[in-house]
Amino acid sequence: MNLGSRLLIAGEMHARLKQHLLPGDGYESAAVLLCKRVESCPEGERYLARELILVPQDQCRERRPEYISWSGEYLETAIDQAEQESLSILLVHSHPGGFLSFSDTDDDSDCSVIPCLHQAIEVPHGSAIMVGNGAMRARFYQPSMEKQEVSLVSVIGDDIAYWWGDKLHSNSSLERPVAFTSQMTVELSRLSVAVVGVSGIGSVVAEQLARLGFGEIVLIDFDRVEFKNLNRILNSTVNDAEQERLKVDMFAESIVSHRGCGVVEAVSESILTREAVLRVSKCDVLFSCVDSLEARQVCDLIASRFLMPLFDAGVTIPTRKTQSSYAIGDVCGRIDYVKPGGATLSDREVYTPESLRTEYLRNADPVAHEQELNDGYIKGVHEEAPAVISLNMRAATASVNEFLARAYPFRHDSNDNYARTRFSLAACEEEYEAEGSFIKSENVELALGDREPLLGFPCLGRKRTR
Incomplete structure (x- = not known):
């Protein structure tokens, strides 16, 4: 499936851009986006908005409802910042009148300015326009000045917006x-969409995404069907288990x-491999349905580096000891939505350096750490085939509906209030945590794309050839 080119912008950056470009005075305004081009996607370039340079209104030479002229010093600033990593420069201005097409004036401006950018940095550069509701159109030019319309401008924030180049024109509905x-x-x-982990939760997620109609579904898992997991993997059969x-x-x-x-x-690879990471990075949405902290960390980093919306789900059944056996303490699940630039899974302590280290040691020496009791669905109880399909379906459905609520908002309240959902079937409760309830650290991974070593892990670096 040829997805075409994408321009991906984190919601917070888009909000700043919109506030600046559309101050309400009816005149055009300007800004510059510095974008990382993901070179691992030659069949459909992906441009990740990394830096935003605002051109102050009072520094413009002229501002009119249908025209703007601004100082070249901001282009020089953009070139200086973009040169080290050969970032693409995207010149953005507003059309406050709502005209969602490039004008003849815009075309003439590009023909004059873009070649100068190519002389400084020989990579694609382009221009974009924004109208009142934040909708954007963008285009990039190759050094030969061959023009390419961006197929999709995607803004990933509390809500997820998709603006399609071939659907937007001067009189189109927004x-x-x-x-x-x-x-x-x-x-x-x-x-x-990518589904990482196609087992108990992941198989239910993938089933729903397929029947919802996603155009491309990428499945990532290295494991095989066994008799012990036939009771929780959708569509698996005895024949599948016999053939492993x-x-x-x-x-x-x-x-x-x-x-x-x-x-x-x-893709029959672990998400801890270079092949799997690069394949997932080409998708528009990421569902993490894994059972290890290390795999969650990788999904978290992919979402940050490639500006992808991430939905992470997990379930657990804590137990307590009784005089003769054990009893169920709770039956609970968690669904996290992570937006680029928001609180990561690391910020939310879904995993920590200590828990990653503990997991590593447990896997390296499972006998010493009694892995069979500490891992799995039912904590403290060794179950080869836990009967948890109903719990998995509950979490999987909540995860898929969370995506739908973001891309096609239907909640009565702002999606900002639902960064995390927790449910307890034992207590018959469902709780929500807002994005602002998490302490967000500086995300140095944001929009780095496929910079080597991949995800910052030397083990995922590009293999050298003799």
Whole structure:
């Protein structure tokens, strides 16, 4: 599936850009975005907005409702900041009148300015426009001045907005599709989603995403179907267990049976491999359905580096000892939505340096750490085939609905209030935590893309060839 080019912008950066470009005075304003181009996506470039340079209104030579002229010193600043990593420079201005097309004046300006940028940094550079509701159109020019319209401008914040280049024109409707409608299905058919971990929760997530109509579904899992997990992996059969089939191959075959060919891709690798990381990085949405902290850390880093919305789900059944045996203490689940530039899974202490170290030691010496009792669904109880499909479905459905609530808002309250959902089936409770309830640290990984070593891990670095 050729997804076309993407411009990805974190919600907080887009909000700053919109506030500056549309101050309410009816005149055009200007800014510059410095974008990291993901070179591992030659079939559909991805531009990650990393830095924002605002051109002060009082520093512009002239501002009119349909025209703006500003000092070249801000271009020089942009070039200076972009040179070290050969970032692409995107010149952005507003159309306060709502005209969502590039004007002849815009074309003439690009023909004059863009070649100068190419002389300084020989990578694609471009221009973009924004109208009153924040919708954007963008285009990039190769050094040859061959023009490429950006297929999709995606803004990932508390809400997720998709602005399609071929759907936006001077008199087009800027309304987003309504949740649960056929218009939503049409848009999903143009998006790519990655599901990391295709087991108890992941198989349910993948099933729902496939039937919702996503155009491309990438499955990541290295494990195989066994008899002990037939009771919680959707669509798995006795024959699959007997043949020890890869989970991703089994599930991909199931998706093909009702969606046809060309929709699903099975990657039988751990997410801790370079191949899997790069494949996930080309998707529009990421669902983390893994059972290890290290895998969650990798998904967290992918989301930050490639500006992807991340949905992470997990369930657990704590127990307590009784005189003769044990009893269920709780039956609970957690769903986290992580937006680029927001509180990461690390900030939320889903994993910590200490817990990662403990997990490593436990895996390195499982006997000493009694892994069979500490891991798994039911804490403290060794169960080869826990009967948890109903719990998995509860968490998986909440995770998928969380995406729908972000991309096609239907909640009565702001999505900012639902950065984390916790539920307890034992207490019949559901609690929510707002984005602001987490202490957010500086995210040095944001929009670094495929900078080497990949994700900052030497083990994922590009292999040297003789």
